[in-house]
Every structure is written in C-alpha cells, then in structure tokens.
Amino acid sequence: MTLKTILLGAVSALAFSGVASAETLTIATVNNGDMIRMQKLTDEFTKKNPGIDVKWVTLEENILRQKVTTDVATKGGQYDVMTIGIYEAPIWGKQGWLAPLDKLSKDAAYDANDLLPPIRSGLTVDGKLYAAPFYGESSMVMYRKDLFDKAGLKMPDAPTWDFIADAARKITDKGSETYGICLRGKAGWGENMAFLTATSNAFGARWFDENWKPQFDQPEWKKTLDFYVKLMKDAGPPGASSNGFNENLALFQTGKCGMWIDATVAASFVTNPKESKVADKVGFALAPDTGLGKRGNWLWSWNLAIPAGSKKVEAAEKFIAWATSKDYLNLVAEKEGWANVPPGTRTSLYQNAEYQKAAPFAKMTLDSINAADPKKPTVKPVPYEGVQYVAIPEFQAIGTAVGQQFSAALAGQVTVDQALASAQQLTEREMKKAGYPKK
Amino acid sequence: MARKVSTQRKVAFTVMAWTIGFLMFFPILWTFLTSFKSEGDAIASPPVFLFFNWTMENYHEVQSRSDYFSHFWNSVVISFGSTLLGLLIAIPAAWAMAFSPTKRTKDVLMWMLSTKMMPPVGALIPIYLIFRDGGLLDSRIGLVVVLTLINLPIIVWMLYTYFKEIPGEILEAARMDGASLMKEVIYVLTPMAVPGIASTLLLNIILAWNEAFWTLNLTTSNAAPLTTFIASYSSPEGLFYAKLSAASTMAIAPIVILGWFSQKQLVRGLTFGAVK
Numbered sequence: 001m002t003l004k005t006i007l008l009g010a011v012s013a014l015a016f017s018g019v020a021s022a023e024t025l026t027i028a029t030v031n032n033g034d035m036i037r038m039q040k041l042t043d044e045f046t047k048k049n050p051g052i053d054v055k056w057v058t059l060e061e062n063i064l065r066q067k068v069t070t071d072v073a074t075k076g077g078q079y080d081v082m083t084i085g086i087y088e089a090p091i092w093g094k095q096g097w098l099a100p101l102d103k104l105s106k107d108a109a110y111d112a113n114d115l116l117p118p119i120r121s122g123l124t125v126d127g128k129l130y131a132a133p134f135y136g137e138s139s140m141v142m143y144r145k146d147l148f149d150k151a152g153l154k155m156p157d158a159p160t161w162d163f164i165a166d167a168a169r170k171i172t173d174k175g176s177e178t179y180g181i182c183l184r185g186k187a188g189w190g191e192n193m194a195f196l197t198a199t200s201n202a203f204g205a206r207w208f209d210e211n212w213k214p215q216f217d218q219p220e221w222k223k224t225l226d227f228y229v230k231l232m233k234d235a236g237p238p239g240a241s242s243n244g245f246n247e248n249l250a251l252f253q254t255g256k257c258g259m260w261i262d263a264t265v266a267a268s269f270v271t272n273p274k275e276s277k278v279a280d281k282v283g284f285a286l287a288p289d290t291g292l293g294k295r296g297n298w299l300w301s302w303n304l305a306i307p308a309g310s311k312k313v314e315a316a317e318k319f320i321a322w323a324t325s326k327d328y329l330n331l332v333a334e335k336e337g338w339a340n341v342p343p344g345t346r347t348s349l350y351q352n353a354e355y356q357k358a359a360p361f362a363k364m365t366l367d368s369i370n371a372a373d374p375k376k377p378t379v380k381p382v383p384y385e386g387v388q389y390v391a392i393p394e395f396q397a398i399g400t401a402v403g404q405q406f407s408a409a410l411a412g413q414v415t416v417d418q419a420l421a422s423a424q425q426l427t428e429r430e431m432k433k434a435g436y437p438k439k
Numbered sequence: 440m441a442r443k444v445s446t447q448r449k450v451a452f453t454v455m456a457w458t459i460g461f462l463m464f465f466p467i468l469w470t471f472l473t474s475f476k477s478e479g480d481a482i483a484s485p486p487v488f489l490f491f492n493w494t495m496e497n498y499h500e501v502q503s504r505s506d507y508f509s510h511f512w513n514s515v516v517i518s519f520g521s522t523l524l525g526l527l528i529a530i531p532a533a534w535a536m537a538f539s540p541t542k543r544t545k546d547v548l549m550w551m552l553s554t555k556m557m558p559p560v561g562a563l564i565p566i567y568l569i570f571r572d573g574g575l576l577d578s579r580i581g582l583v584v585v586l587t588l589i590n591l592p593i594i595v596w597m598l599y600t601y602f603k604e605i606p607g608e609i610l611e612a613a614r615m616d617g618a619s620l621m622k623e624v625i626y627v628l629t630p631m632a633v634p635g636i637a638s639t640l641l642l643n644i645i646l647a648w649n650e651a652f653w654t655l656n657l658t659t660s661n662a663a664p665l666t667t668f669i670a671s672y673s674s675p676e677g678l679f680y681a682k683l684s685a686a687s688t689m690a691i692a693p694i695v696i697l698g699w700f701s702q703k704q705l706v707r708g709l710t711f712g713a714v715k
Binding site for chain 2 (some may be wrong): 026027030031033036039047055057058059060061062063066067070071073075076077078079190191244246250254256263265269274275276277285383
C-alpha cells in the first residue's frame with residue numbers, strides 16, 4: 001500500500017502543469033538570424049506595452065510548420081502570433097484560419113502601402129491582408145569576383161543561363177576543389193524544388209496548364225532538367241544531390257564555389273568576415289533568364305499572422321505592428337547596425353542612404369524581389385500562384401515526391417527522361433486524388 | 440576448464456572491440472568537439488579535429504537565449520513521471536500474465552506490442568483534439584500520460600520476460616504462509632525482480648528522455664522538454680552547427696551521466712534470464 005501511495009504522490013507532485021497569466025502572448029517563430037534578433041529586442045516592446053508579456057517558441061522551420069499547421073487546423077489555440085510563409089498565408093487565409101489584419105492595413109502610421117508590392121499581394125486574399133511580412137527574400141547569383149577576373153570573365157547585372165553555364169565550366173578546376181557553380185540538389189519542396197521550379201519558369205516551363213494538367217511531359221521541363229543535370233555534372237561539386245542551402249553556404253564560404261544561386265538572405269552570411277573566407281570577394285547579379293521574359297528568381301517571405309478565434313487579437317496586433325513597422329527597422333539599425341536590419345519588406349528601407357551604404361547587396365535584393373511576380377510566375381498561363389511553389393495545399397507532398405525524382409536524376413540513379421516520366425505519373429495521380437481540376 | 444585463448448586472438452579482439460566502440464561513440468564525440476568551435480571552424484574542410492581555437496561562446500549564447508533549466512526540469516518530470524506511472528500499471532499486468540497465463544496471454548502481449556507498429560503521426564490529430572478539449576496541451580501531466588501509454592508495451596514485455604524466470608513455487612509458498620495478493624507482489628515478487636525492474640526503469644527513462652515526436656508536438660513553452668530546446672537551434676537557412684552541437688551536448692549530458700553510473704545495473708538487467 002505504502003509503495004503505491006508514495007509513487008502516486010511522486011508522480012502527481014512532479015506533474016503539475018504551468019499556469020499562464022492573462023495577457024501573455026505566445027509567439028511561434030523560426031530559428032533564423034533575423035528572428036533571433038527580434039527575440040532579443042522583446043524588452044523594447046514590453047517596455048512600450050506594459051501589461052503584455054511575450055513568450056517565444058523558436059523552432060526549426062519544418063518542425064514549426066508541422067506544429068502550427070496542426071494547431072491552426074484544430075483551433076488548438078496554443079499560439080497568439082504565428083510565423084508563417086508566403087506559401088501558407090493565402091491558403092490559410094482562404095480557409096478562414098487567420099484573422100485579417102484590417103486595422104493594420106488602414107493604420108496611417110503603419111503605412112501598409114510602404115510594403116513591397118509583390119509581397120503584399122502574396123499575403124492578400126480578396127483584398128484582405130492576412131499576414132504582415134517580417135522579412136522577405138528572393139534569389140540571386142552570388143559569385144566570386146576574383147575567380148571571374150582570373151578567368152577573364154565579367155558578370156553582367158542580368159546574366160543569361162548560357163553565360164552562367166559557360167562561366168561555370170571555365171572556372172571549374174576540380175584539382176584544386178574549385179567548382180564553377182553550386183546549386184541545390186537535396187530533395188524537398190522547399191529545397192531543390194524551390195530552385196528548380198523557379199529556374200523552370202525562366203525556361204518557359206510550368207507545373208500545370210490552365211486545366212491543371214501536369215506538364216512534366218513537355219519539352220520545356222526536359223530542357224530545364226537536362227541543362228541542370230549536365231551543368232552540375234561538369235561544373236558542380238561532388239555529391240551535389242545531397243546539398244541544400246546550408247551545405248552550399250558552407251562550400252561557398254570556404255571558397256569552393258565560383259557561383260551560387262540561392263536566397264538573397266545568404267548575402268549577409270557570405271559577406272560576413274567572421275564566418276566567410278571570401279567575404280571581400282563576393283559580387284551579386286540577378287538570377288539568370290533565357291530571354292523568354294521570366295527570370296529564375298523566387299519570392300519568399302516570413303510573416304506574422306494571428307490565428308482565427310484567438311482571444312488576444314488586440315495584443316497580438318500590437319506586437320505585429322511593432323515587429324513589422326518602420327520603427328522596428330530603425331531600432332535594429334540603432335542597436336545592431338543597418339546591415340542587420342530584416343530585409344525585403346518595405347520600400348522605404350531601400351530608399352534609405354545609410355542602408356544602401358551598409359548593405360552592398362541591397363539594390364540587387366530589391367530588384368530581385370520586384371522582378372518576381374507570384375500572380376503571374378510563368379511564361380505560359382497557369383491556374384496557380386507562386387513562383388517557386390504552387391500555392392495549393394497538396395503541393396508540399398507532390399513537390400517533395402517530384403524533388404526526389406529530380407535529386408535521383410542529379411545523382412545519376414535514373415535518367416532525366418525517367419525522372420520526368422515518374423514525376424508526370426505521380427503528379428497526375430495525386431492531383432486526380434485531390435479532385436483537380438476543381439470547378 | 441576455460442578454453443585457452445592465444446594472446447594474438449586476445450589482442451585482435453580487443454582492438455576490434457575498441458574500434459567498434461569508438462565508431463559508435465564518434466558522432467557524440469564529434470558533437471562534443473564541435474560545440475567548442477566557432478561557426479567557421481565547425482564547417483571547415485578538411486575538418487579540424489583538435490587544433491582549433493577552443494571557445495565557450497556557443498554555450499554562453501545558448502544559455503543567454505533559452506532557459507536550459509526549465510527545459511531540463513520538464514524532461515526530468517516527464518521521463519521519470521511516465522516511467523514510474525508505467526511501472527505501476529505494468530507490474531500487476533506482467534505478474535498476471537507471467538503467473539496465471541491463459542490461452543490468450545500470448546495474443547494479449549502481441550496486441551499490446553502491435554500498438555507500437557502504427558506510425559505515431561497517425562494518431563496525432565485525434566490526440567491533439569483530446570488534449571485541446573481536456574486542456575492538456577503544453578502541460579506536463581498530459582505528456583506524462585502520453586509517454587506512459589507509448590512506453591507501456593515495452594515495459595510490460597520486459598517485465599513479463601523477467602517475471603517468467605522467477606519460479607512460481609516461491610509465490611505459492613508465500614501464499615501458503617497467508618500472504619495477500621498485494622503483499623505477494625510487493626514483498627515477494629518485486630524484491631526478486633529488482634534487477635529486471637531497475638533495468639526496465641532505466642531503459643524507459645532513456646526512451647522517454649529522447650522521445651521527440653510527442654514532446655515536440657504537444658508542447659509550446661511551459662512543458663517543453665529538452666527535445667524542443669535542441670529543435671530551436673537547428674536551421675535549414677543559416678549555419679548554426681556549433682550552437683546546435685552545444686545545445687545537443689547540454690541536452691544529452693544528464694542522461695549520458697545517468698547511463699554511465701548505472702551501466703552495470705543496466706547490463707545485468709538486460710542479460711538477466713539469459714543462459715548464465
């Protein structure tokens with residue numbers, strides 16, 4: 001008898017649950033440099049807003065996505081402010097999962113018209129803003145000026161894919177572990193498919209035609225994938241099929257890549273002398289095109305949103321207004337310098353002379369973001385929105401499955417034709433299951 | 440008499456054992472070393488093994504960014520709580536199956552194990568809804584209950600095999616002396632099965648400590664254990680390998696130390712019942 005009592009007592013004494021106070025905002029966010037900085041500046045917000053406490057849940061992107069999706073779909077109410085991508089925002093807005101930010105869009109001091117137009121439009125459904133952008137990014141070419149000089153090449157501001165491929169092959173010197181170009185190869189809808197979908201736009205390809213028929217059996221996709229696989233075989237690093245953003249970042253920072261086409265946010269990493277061996281040798285250019293009118297640059301933003309049915313909407317709105325305001329940018333500049341200000345959300349930032357001076361990549365970032373058009377991403381017409389993704393709920397699963405095929409093609413396990421045929425087949429099957437074309 | 444083993448063979452086996460041991464230990468060693476590197480050294484290629492600038496910077500950064508002790512305490516409560524609760528339920532269950540088996544005992548055991556065969560994500564939404572309605576989301580008591588249920592089949596199976604080794608006659612003798620059922624279990628069976636119970640306890644604490652699906656999905660901040668602490672340092676965009684290593688080292692240190700001190704008990708328990 002005593003043993004049981006002791007054990008029961010021990011268990012229940014240990015397992016008491018925490019009690020939250022009335023106005024504590026629980027904010028879910030991703031583990032990125034800019035968000036960590038926001039977390040460190042929390043005191044500045046609570047000082048101005050007494051009575052509101054802030055609790056942070058910082059997580060790796062994929063875990064965060066799984067958690068907030070579960071919570072928002074079941075109306076679990078665990079979070080008062082969620083960090084969500086520009087992919088989720090319109091889908092969740094349409095589902096009625098998010099509270100519209102009407103107050104913010106009308107607030108003169110907040111100045112929603114200052115938000116960069118492609119990003120604002122990506123977060124708007126039926127004229128309503130559902131999330132406020134915290135930081136935005138596109139993709140661009142980062143290249144090594146010293147290697148280009150050595151090879152007698154000059155990078156234009158707006159290169160073509162033919163130039164990039166030619167330069168990559170010239171720079172490559174496998175003996176000294178210098179590879180002309182590093183590109184994503186790791187399978188995943190947000191990994192290699194972000195890059196390849198954006199690139200395919202420049203080659204005139206599209207995921208679906210106007211009737212939601214998959215297009216992997218079309219010549220444009222074959223051209224895209226052929227080009228990519230051949231280029232990576234000639235001028236890419238070994239084992240590229242397992243490289244994602246971080247792997248390429250490490251390769252570029254240690255001086256092994258002549259060029260790297262990836263997120264604009266990488267610019268601040270590769271030019272940071274504390275981390276990068278090539279910090280003073282990096283140049284930037286727009287993502288390449290093939291002369292068809294679309295560039296292979298994507299558009300992504302991390303945004304703050306309030307789940308529908310939240311009981312703390314007012315406090316949550318206050319926080320979002322603070323974190324995505326012009327004043328916040330000034331605050332970060334004052335505390336950490338202009339180079340560390342979250343980029344890609346406001347036009348006024350790019351007109352600021354001090355910012356332009358501190359961030360050599362500012363102009364290229366702005367041009368890249370403005371060159372992306374999520375409402376009209378492709379050369380041929382499409383029924384979907386999204387540059388490096390298709391803004392439908394099914395895309396995460398389909399994108400990753402197709403990404404696995406393309407990664408296998410890069411690794412040489414299957415041919416380009418086989419990969420495309422499987423991609424076509426699996427996309428047709430999944431789309432049929434999901435009930436497309438929807439009327 | 441023991442078979443003579445030549446020195447050569449001995450040396451060969453020793454070298455082999457050490458090599459295998461080192462290979463298994465290497466990832467942990469590497470994480471430990473990386474946690475003292477700068478982010479630049481962490482991605483250096485070729486990798487630097489020992490000759491880099493040792494720094495405590497990552498530990499400082501991790502300490503200043505998150506509350507290690509609150510996560511640590513949650514991990515302790517959840518792993519010990521769920522294991523003790525599990526033992527409380529499993530000891531009577533295993534006793535019944537070991538000493539009064541029926542035709543269906545094997546089926547019951549199999550059925551219990553079969554609950555482990557479904558991928559946990561399949562039950563995520565129903566459990567999440569139950570937790571939401573019961574106000575159990577982000578609470579330690581909720582996690583204790585879930586982890587108890589998750590590990591219960593393993594606890595029952597382990598205890599069942601240990602109990603089977605104990606001759607039923609001893610329990611019969613106790614009964615002859617007039618011991619009640621409760622007394623029989625507590626004063627006769629349990630003391631004899633201590634090595635088995637101890638190793639079950641340890642193994643389940645380790646399993647619960649490292650459980651990273653439910654603990655991540657059912658908590659936000661108040662009840663978040665060390666698994667969420669680690670998850671907040673990994674990132675697909677940006678290199679945080681050194682900080683991630685520091686966080687991982689801090690998260691596994693307590694359980695490694697616990698395992699280290701109790702390894703004798705653990706090995707004895709795990710081989711208990713085998714031909715000795």
